[in-house]
Amino acid sequence: MGREEKEQIIILKTYPVGENHRGVKLLTPGNGVLSALVYGGNGKNSSKKGAVIPFCYGWGELVHDRARGRYQLKEFAVESSFSPIREELRKTYIASLWAEMLMGSYGGGHHGPELFLLFLEGLHYLAEGEGETEDFRIMIRFLWDYLALSGERPDPSRCSRCGRPTGDGLFRDQRGHIFCSSCAHSGMGRLPLGIVPYLNRADDTNWEEFLKIGMALQTMDQLKRWLFAVIQDHMGYRLKTLKSGSFLL
Numbered sequence: 496m497g498r499e500e501k502e503q504i505i506i507l508k509t510y511p512v513g514e515n516h517r518g519v520k521l522l523t524p525g526n527g528v529l530s531a532l533v534y535g536g537n538g539k540n541s542s543k544k545g546a547v548i549p550f551c552y553g554w555g556e557l558v559h560d561r562a563r564g565r566y567q568l569k570e571f572a573v574e575s576s577f578s579p580i581r582e583e584l585r586k587t588y589i590a591s592l593w594a595e596m597l598m599g600s601y602g603g604g605h606h607g608p609e610l611f612l613l614f615l616e617g618l619h620y621l622a623e624g625e626g627e628t629e630d631f632r633i634m635i636r637f638l639w640d641y642l643a644l645s646g647e648r649p650d651p652s653r654c655s656r657c658g659r660p661t662g663d664g665l666f667r668d669q670r671g672h673i674f675c676s677s678c679a680h681s682g683m684g685r686l687p688l689g690i691v692p693y694l695n696r697a698d699d700t701n702w703e704e705f706l707k708i709g710m711a712l713q714t715m716d717q718l719k720r721w722l723f724a725v726i727q728d729h730m731g732y733r734l735k736t737l738k739s740g741s742f743l744l
């Protein structure tokens with residue numbers, strides 16, 4: 496017999512299991528990323544078919560079958576479906592990137608509740624985001640907060656080699672490591688100094704205020720690419736979303 500638990504859930508990914516069932520990866524505040532099965536979830540008449548889809552948030556009834564070591568998602572009551580995220584390709588890719596990071600890294604641990612809240616907030620703003628610039632600001636905010644939660648956030652104001660301030664020149668290598676102008680060598684990319692104060696604002700503003708802060712498109716583009724490099728270095732492999740969603744780059 497399994498034990499039933501009512502939990503907040505965000506659906507990360509679904510996949511068919513056999514002919515009729517649906518497998519699902521989901522994020523919970525208490526248990527991080529879990530795999531669960533929706534019995535009959537892929538059947539023609541399944542009531543859950545339209546609800547158990549990526550990026551829906553709601554309350555789920557999870558049954559833990561300890562003997563078989565798996566979960567069953569019995570009920571799912573949607574609170575927010577964030578439909579614009581599935582309707583606009585750019586938003587879909589951004590949310591897929593976040594989900595891939597969560598599934599590929601720790602996803603649980605003791606950062607569970609904070610991580611859940613960050614993902615939920617990110618989805619909320621992404622669903623409402625108006626236009627490409629705002630969507631990318633939302634993505635940057637999520638990535639920067641995520642790096643802090645995972646303890647992997649680099650400090651762009653200091654050289655990773657000599658520790659000196661990068662105030663007169665900020666460089667990065669392929670892996671996203673930061674160098675000052677004395678330690679930098681050819682082949683490294685130069686980052687605009689403006690990214691340092693911009694990112695600092697993320698720690699002392701809420702999302703709404705942060706999303707209003709303007710930044711030159713080119714600067715945002717370089718910041719984006721640097722964050723992708725940092726995240727992939729942290730994960731240890733190239734993220735699928737970044738390979739397929741080339742327009743994110």
Ligand SMILES: [Zn+2]
Binds near residue numbers: 657675678
């Ligand atoms: Zn240095």
